[in-house]
Amino acid sequence: MAEENGLAGRQVALIDLLDRLLSGGAVLTGDIVLSIADVDLVHINLRAVIHSVTADEPGPW
Incomplete structure (x- = not known):
């Protein structure tokens, strides 16, 4: 049976994975929801954008 995904049987180094991701x-x-006795006390929404910063594309700060 042939592999449908090219990466399924291949080992990928962590640095290569991070480079591709960034x-x-x-x-x-x-x-995240903190609750006691089915009463929601704290509700936190988390959102983060991860992107590499280079000399060609400087950060927003």
Whole structure:
């Protein structure tokens, strides 16, 4: 049976994975809810954008 994904049987170094992730960018989202006895006390929405910063594309700051 042939592999449908080219990366399925291949080992990828962590640095190569991070380089590919940062060059294209990534968006991470998540929700945290703290509750006691089914009463929501704190609701936190998290959103983060991860992207590499180079001399050609400086950061927004």
